[in-house]
Amino acid sequence: MLKLTDIENLAALARLDIPAEEKESLRKEIDSILGYVGEVQKLSGDVVKKEAGDIKNVFREDMNPHLSGEFTEDLLAEAPRWQDNYIKVKKIL
Amino acid sequence: MKIDLHNLTITSAHAHLTKGDFTARELAEAYLSIIEKKNHEINAYLEVFDDVLEQADEADKRLKAKKDVHVLTGIPLAMKDNILIKGRRAGAASKILEGYYATYDATVSRKLKEAGAVFLGRTNMDEFAMGGSTENSAYGPTKNPHDTSRVPGGSSGGSAAAVSMNGALAALGSDTGGSIRQPASFCGLVGLKPTYGSVSRYGLMAMGSSLDVIGPFAKTVEDAQIIFDAIHGKDPLDSTTISENTYGVKTLPKKFVVGVPYDFALGEGLHKTSAENFKKNIQHLEAAGCEIREVALPNIKYSLASYYIIIPAEVSSNVARYDGVKFGALEEGKDLLGDYLLTRGRLFGKEVRRRIILGTYVLSAGYYDAYYGKAVAVRSLIRADFKKVFDSGVHAVVTPTAPSPAFKIGEKTGDPLQMYLEDIFTVPANVAGIPAISIPSGTADIDSKKLPLGVQFMAAHGQEQLLFEIGKKFEKMRG
Numbered sequence: 001m002l003k004l005t006d007i008e009n010l011a012a013l014a015r016l017d018i019p020a021e022e023k024e025s026l027r028k029e030i031d032s033i034l035g036y037v038g039e040v041q042k043l044s045g046d047v048v049k050k051e052a053g054d055i056k057n058v059f060r061e062d063m064n065p066h067l068s069g070e071f072t073e074d075l076l077a078e079a080p081r082w083q084d085n086y087i088k089v090k091k092i093l
Numbered sequence: 094m095k096i097d098l099h100n101l102t103i104t105s106a107h108a109h110l111t112k113g114d115f116t117a118r119e120l121a122e123a124y125l126s127i128i129e130k131k132n133h134e135i136n137a138y139l140e141v142f143d144d145v146l147e148q149a150d151e152a153d154k155r156l157k158a159k160k161d162v163h164v165l166t167g168i169p170l171a172m173k174d175n176i177l178i179k180g181r182r183a184g185a186a187s188k189i190l191e192g193y194y195a196t197y198d199a200t201v202s203r204k205l206k207e208a209g210a211v212f213l214g215r216t217n218m219d220e221f222a223m224g225g226s227t228e229n230s231a232y233g234p235t236k237n238p239h240d241t242s243r244v245p246g247g248s249s250g251g252s253a254a255a256v257s258m259n260g261a262l263a264a265l266g267s268d269t270g271g272s273i274r275q276p277a278s279f280c281g282l283v284g285l286k287p288t289y290g291s292v293s294r295y296g297l298m299a300m301g302s303s304l305d306v307i308g309p310f311a312k313t314v315e316d317a318q319i320i321f322d323a324i325h326g327k328d329p330l331d332s333t334t335i336s337e338n339t340y341g342v343k344t345l346p347k348k349f350v351v352g353v354p355y356d357f358a359l360g361e362g363l364h365k366t367s368a369e370n371f372k373k374n375i376q377h378l379e380a381a382g383c384e385i386r387e388v389a390l391p392n393i394k395y396s397l398a399s400y401y402i403i404i405p406a407e408v409s410s411n412v413a414r415y416d417g418v419k420f421g422a423l424e425e426g427k428d429l430l431g432d433y434l435l436t437r438g439r440l441f442g443k444e445v446r447r448r449i450i451l452g453t454y455v456l457s458a459g460y461y462d463a464y465y466g467k468a469v470a471v472r473s474l475i476r477a478d479f480k481k482v483f484d485s486g487v488h489a490v491v492t493p494t495a496p497s498p499a500f501k502i503g504e505k506t507g508d509p510l511q512m513y514l515e516d517i518f519t520v521p522a523n524v525a526g527i528p529a530i531s532i533p534s535g536t537a538d539i540d541s542k543k544l545p546l547g548v549q550f551m552a553a554h555g556q557e558q559l560l561f562e563i564g565k566k567f568e569k570m571r572g
Contacts, residue, residue: 007450014409014453015416015430016446017438029509030451036510037455039398040467043474058332074196080423089418090429 002031096123098259103316106262107164110156117156117167121149121211124169128213128260136235137245137254139174140182141214148211155209164319166209171261173252174215175222175298176307178202185221185298186230186251189415189440191422199296200331201265201307201324208323213261216251220442221412222272222300224248225515228506229444236502237279240542243499246276249310253280256310263311263320267297269304270400271495271519274531278494278547281533282310283564285317286519288554289526290335292321293328301407302333304400304523314532314564321557340555349563351378351550352388352487362514364497366537367546371493374534374548377570378491383563388482388490392474396521399475401513402455402468403524409452412445447509476525483553489563492518494531494547498539522551530560532567 007027011018018026072085081088094114109115125145132138142148152167172178175185177195179202184190198206205212219229227235227250235250237243238258245254249266253276256264266273268286277284285308292307299305309320327336353375359368379385417423417436424435438446455464482490496517505512522529534548548567552559 006454010450010453010457011438013457014449015433015437016441016449017434018446019438022443026447026450029447030454032510033401033451033513034454034464036513037398037401037464037468040395040402040471041463043395043467043470060329060332071196075420078193078196078420080417080421087418090432092429 002027002034096120098123098127101262102313103164103168103262103311103319104313106168107166110167111162117149117152117211118146120167121145121169121213124213124260124262127258131238131258131260134236134241135238135254135258135260136233137216137251137258137260138171138214139184139186139217139232139251142181142212145169145211145213152209152211161209163208163323165205165323167211169211169213169262170205171213171216171252171255171264172202173249173264173266174218175267176202176265177296177298178212181215183215183298186218186232187220187441187445188231189421189436191440193421195296197296200293200328202296204324213255216249216255216264218251219248220445221298221408222248222267222269223408223444223448225271225275225512226500226502226505227251227276228502229442231442234502237499239281239544240499240540242501243544244279244502246279246495246499248272248276250276252310253277253282253284256280256282256312263309263316265307265320265324266310267300267305267307268519268523269301270404270516270523273308273310274519274529274547274549275495275515277310277531278533278549279499279545281545282312283314283317283533284308284310284531285321285557285560286522286529287321287325287557288335288340288528289523290333290339291325291528291555291557293326293331293334295328295330299411301404302411303407304404314530314561314568317530318561335555337555340553342558343556345558345562346488349383349489349566350386350487351383351563352386352482352490354388354390354393354490354492357390357393358492358518362496362517363493364537366539367493367495367497370535370537370546371548374491374567377567381566381570383566386487388487390475390478390482390490390521392471392478393521395471396475396524397513397517399468399471400516400520400524402464403472405448405452406456406465407452408445408448409456412441412449415441444509472524475521479521479525479527479551479553488559489550489552492549492551494518494549498537498544498546518549527554528552528557528560530564532564534567534571
């Protein structure tokens with residue numbers, strides 16, 4: 001069963017400020033959902049090993065880039081804060 | 094001539110437009126006037142575009158010159174709010190994207206523009222497509238035009254309601270676990286979830302990247318097919334797209350073999366009327382000359398559990414991009430970490446936050462194998478189950494689309510797990526990546542309202558053609 005501190009730790013990892021009054025209901029809901037999805041654990045370890053899919057490269061060759069700066073203005077215009085050619089954030093050091 | 098919106102289809106509208114019975118502008122005006130009348134109650138559209146008539150005029154130029162005329166030229170469509178159209182607002186019905194304007198066209202938008210389709214507006218949805226009722230929108234729920242005390246389904250509920258209220262001739266939605274098929278079933282429409290990768294996801298806001306696919310809402314199977322034909326195809330901008338050769342196209346069979354997984358299709362939780370309707374549908378299919386064969390899909394019962402591990406896992410990583418820095422809205426904190434915490438904590442709705450927390454949990458080091466690892470394994474077992482059935486000569490597997498007709502607004506909002514169970518019949522096709530279609534199959538008389546029901550057909554990868562054929566047969570029989 002999840003503890004309230006688990007919810008707090010997960011929220012911190014996910015960069016979510018969860019209102020205090022919501023934590024307990026969230027804990028209960030997540031617990032009940034985990035109880036349901038835990039069904040999949042009925043599968044044995046062998047099946048997991050055998051069935052995990054194959055891996056192939058899906059990336060194209062890195063060639064024919066677009067002109068540098070072609071989209072800069074459009075994209076910057078969507079940022080909440082920017083200055084010159086940069087996205088602006090609060091001081092981190 | 095007077096335009097009969099209720100009985101209009103893309104095919105018939107196209108015939109009228111090319112004959113000159115009415116213009117694309119007149120058609121667009123007819124839809125705008127319905128939206129004007131009905132949208133304040135139904136809340137299908139979050140925004141009606143202010144240049145609809147200009148778009149229609151462009152289409153009329155093509156129609157008049159008889160140049161570059163596509164069957165979609167001048168056809169008024171609605172777009173789900175998570176599909177980008179350059180220069181227009183797009184927000185996935187989330188506060189975190191307040192003020193965001195798309196900087197590029199989704200591939201589907203580009204293709205529809207090239208065909209000359211007219212975009213009427215963007216439609217309401219569950220926030221970032223997370224939900225099955227459109228109640229998770231930051232802009233209020235959409236109502237079902239068949240009974241306004243009920244939900245239209247979701248997450249593409251706005252698109253479904255828009256077409257159902259005659260406020261668009263067809264619409265695009267996205268389907269990750271049933272988000273096209275379930276609302277289509279609730280609103281009495283045809284809804285197609287194409288094969289994973291057959292329609293480019295470029296410009297679709299990502300929810301579950303291994304499951305998401307864009308598809309149409311339409312009034313007839315033929316109309317759904319027209320839109321699918323216009324939007325599918327390999328796209329260099331989405332490395333997961335497939336071509337027609339990927340799976341090959343089978344020749345159409347003389348006699349359709351329809352597989353029924355009875356235990357699953359008539360399992361517990363199925364509404365009585367829906368069960369009766371399903372049995373009647375099987376009789377219809379038999380009467381139409383289909384061979385009905387019971388099939389076994391032994392792992393399908395794990396679909397929903399596996400889905401609700403995979404989806405929050407993918408959500409938690411996909412929505413990491415919404416941080417108040419790069420685009421959308423910002424909720425100011427005292428430092429950069431505070432900006433992140435408040436922006437994401439306050440501007441994401443409850444269901445989005447719930448899935449992020451769940452996803453963070455199932456991907457965390459100590460639980461990864463027990464949840465995500467197993468879910469991925471289940472997924473390949475389900476895929477193998479379907480392959481076996483289709484390889485044995487079954488052309489389509491049939492189930493109900495949803496466990497019940499449209500439910501009441503607020504009925505399931507208190508218990509997220511109850512809402513997840515809505516997806517029981519639709520999720521397997523997403524987990525396996527196969528195409529599926531929901532087709533209206535009658536109505537349930539509840540509270541003196543006629544509530545639409547739907548039947549779902551699933552086919553092997555790349556075999557949309559089979560779904561269209563059997564869908565048309567079914568439409569004919571149903572009358």
